[in-house]
Amino acid sequence: MSNFTLKIIEKYNETDDTVTIVFKQPGLKKIKYLAGQYLTLIFRINGRRYLRPYSFSSAPEVDQTLAVTVKRIPGGIVSNHIIDQVKVNDVIEVLEPLGDFTLKSNLVLQNTHIVLWGAGSGITPLMSIAKYALHKYDTSHVTLVYGNRNFESVIFNEKIKELQSRYDNFSGLHFYTQATIGMDNPNIIQGRIDPDMVLSIMQCEGELGNTVHYICGPTGLKESVKAALLKLGIDKERIFSEDFEIIRNPLDFEGITTRMVSINHNNNIAAVEVVKGKSILEAGLDAMIELPYACQTGSCLVCKGRVIKGELKTIGISKLPEELESNECLLCCSFPLNDDVEVAVDN
Ligand SMILES: Cc1cc2nc3c(=O)[nH]c(=O)nc-3n(C[C@H](O)[C@H](O)[C@H](O)COP(=O)(O)OP(=O)(O)OC[C@H]3O[C@@H](n4cnc5c(N)ncnc54)[C@H](O)[C@@H]3O)c2cc1C
Ligand code: FES
Numbered sequence: 001m002s003n004f005t006l007k008i009i010e011k012y013n014e015t016d017d018t019v020t021i022v023f024k025q026p027g028l029k030k031i032k033y034l035a036g037q038y039l040t041l042i043f044r045i046n047g048r049r050y051l052r053p054y055s056f057s058s059a060p061e062v063d064q065t066l067a068v069t070v071k072r073i074p075g076g077i078v079s080n081h082i083i084d085q086v087k088v089n090d091v092i093e094v095l096e097p098l099g100d101f102t103l104k105s106n107l108v109l110q111n112t113h114i115v116l117w118g119a120g121s122g123i124t125p126l127m128s129i130a131k132y133a134l135h136k137y138d139t140s141h142v143t144l145v146y147g148n149r150n151f152e153s154v155i156f157n158e159k160i161k162e163l164q165s166r167y168d169n170f171s172g173l174h175f176y177t178q179a180t181i182g183m184d185n186p187n188i189i190q191g192r193i194d195p196d197m198v199l200s201i202m203q204c205e206g207e208l209g210n211t212v213h214y215i216c217g218p219t220g221l222k223e224s225v226k227a228a229l230l231k232l233g234i235d236k237e238r239i240f241s242e243d244f245e246i247i248r249n250p251l252d253f254e255g256i257t258t259r260m261v262s263i264n265h266n267n268n269i270a271a272v273e274v275v276k277g278k279s280i281l282e283a284g285l286d287a288m289i290e291l292p293y294a295c296q297t298g299s300c301l302v303c304k305g306r307v308i309k310g311e312l313k314t315i316g317i318s319k320l321p322e323e324l325e326s327n328e329c330l331l332c333c334s335f336p337l338n339d340d341v342e343v344a345v346d347n
Contacts, residue, residue, distance in 0.1 A: 001292070001302060001347075002096045003042070004031065006066065008088050014155045017072040018121065019083050020057060022065045023092070031066060033097035035059050035132035036125045036214070036242070039068055040095035040294040045081055048288065051095070052078040053295050055124040055216075055242070057156070059131035069155060071121035098300050101125055101214065101242040103133060112139045113211045115202075117193065117225045119147035122217030123155050125242055129214055134167045140210070142167070145201060147175040147193045147221065173201065193221055198228035208234055215241040246297045246316040246333070253277065256313065259336040264308070264344040265289050274336055280305075280312075280343060281331035292347055296332045303331040303345075310341030 010022035025031060033039070038053040054068035073079045086092070108114065114133050116126040123146055133142050148154050160172045174188045175197070191197065202208060211234060215225050222241045229239055258276045262269060263284050274283040281303050284291045293303040298317035307327050312334045314320055320330065331343065 003093055004096070005091050005093050006031075008086065008090050008092065009065065011086070011088055014069060015153055017083075018069060018155050020067050020069045021082065021086065022058075022067045025064065025066060031097065033060055033066075034099075034102040035128040036102040037097045037099040038125070038295075039066065039097055041068070041078070041082070042093040042095070043078055043081060045077060048285075049290055050078050051294055053098070053300075055099070055101075056097070056128045057124045059128045059135065062131045062135045069121070069124045069127075071155070095294055095302075098294055098302075099125075099242070100299075101216070101240055103129060103137075104212070104240075107212045107238060108133065108137050108139060109210075110138050110140070111207070111210050112137075113141045113143065113207075114139055115211055115213045116142070116144045116146075117198075117213060117215040117217070117221065118144070119193065119217030119221045120153070121155065122215075122221070122242075122244065125216055126214060127156055127159065130163060130170065134163065134170055139169065141169045141171070143201075144170070144172045145175070145193060146172065147177070147217070150176050150178040193225065195224050195228040195231075198225050199232065202229070202232055208232055211238065213239045215239070216244070219243070219247045243297045243299075248277075248316050252313075252315045253335075256335050256337065259339050259341065261310075261336050262308075262342040263287075263289060263291075264342065265291060266346060279315075279332050280334045280336065280341075284331065291331065291345055293332060298330050298333045301330065305329055305331045305334075305343040305345045308342040308344055310339075311337040312341060312343075313337050 006023035008021050009024045013019055038055040040051050040053045043050050057069040058067040070079055070082045072083050118126045130142050163170045175193050176190055177192055215222050256276055259274050261272050261274050261280055263272050272283050272287045274280055281293055294300040307329050312329055314333050315335055316333045
């Protein structure tokens with residue numbers, strides 16, 4: 001995994017609680033990325049190292065600079081640091097771009113209709129995908145369906161309008177959950193993006209078999225949209241989603257108690273208390289062990305470890321990625337089931 005440093009050349013507000021930060025592309029070795037991927041930003045705050053992934057809101061080949069767009073999470077350590085402390089000319093350490101929430105070239109043909117479903121900050125990778133697809137491919141249509149509380153919380157409102165006026169084959173449909181007075185625009189709908197809305201939007205479409213779908217937003221949105229699309233008979237191989245946060249089901253913690261775990265990080269061994277509800281990764285980071293990680297949602301594999309002994313439970317993802325060996329685990333989704341667990345992480 002390569003690390004880089006990037007210089008911030010611009011920072012501006014998108015809404016009251018969201019900023020975009022723009023990085024200069026390095027002169028010699030430009031950062032290559034795919035639309036829909038993310039950049040993991042690294043900060044040291046009060047002596048502790050934090051890594052957080054942020055999807056690119058810029059698009060390769062379209063934008064000369066790299067941009068990420070960050071929404072403030074109440075009480076969130078890094079999002080508040082970025083919004084309140086980070087400034088133009090700061091140099092930020094980042095990991096190489098990661099993520100597979102990207103356009104699949106075998107699915108994007110001339111008559112493909114790309115449908116992007118998002119809510120709140122979930123718009124960021126969708127914006128990158130929309131800009132790139134419209135620039136690069138002669139697809140039949142790109143539709144963005146974007147849910148927010150109200151007009152004021154819409155991120156990229158002007159950029160969405162720009163795409164609308166520039167490309168005949170782009171349409172943006174806004175959903176507002178809070179009442180808005182005088183909504184006489186047919187592209188603004190009051191309500192939530194729920195399964196009925198998904199069905200009614202897609203029923204206006206002719207060939208559903210030509211559609212591909214990208215969903216990014218809270219779990220509720222993802223589940224509603226996926227269920228409705230599957231009900232319409234859309235192949236699950238044409239539906240992609242990105243999680244910004246893992247939601248753990250409390251029922252999965254039955255049988256789990258606070259345990260001591262031995263973490264061997266590059267041959268430094270520490271006994272760490274893993275409090276019930278915390279993953280081994282979170283417990284290790286709380287104990288100031290600088291373990292490798294990025295997404296914390298079970299997809300990047302950066303937190304991969306070897307199970308030396310003991311039994312673990314995987315929580316938060318439906319199954320472990322096939323790339324892992326039988327004795328490997330993802331520390332961000334691993335919880336100890338007994339007191340003799342020992343894991344090893346090299347790097
Ligand atoms: C692949 C990926 C791409 C992402 N892209 C973006 C992006 O483009 N823009 C963006 O703003 N964020 C994005 N995120 C989320 C981002 O990485 C951080 O998780 C977020 O900024 C919160 O970090 P924090 O340090 O402020 O909060 P923390 O201090 O880590 O968390 C504080 C509290 O907020 C909760 N929380 C954490 N993340 C979220 C969230 N996303 N929504 C609601 N509650 C949360 C936690 O459960 C915790 O209780 C992405 C995440 C992933 C995995
Ligand atoms: S940090 Fe990405 S899989 Fe665990």
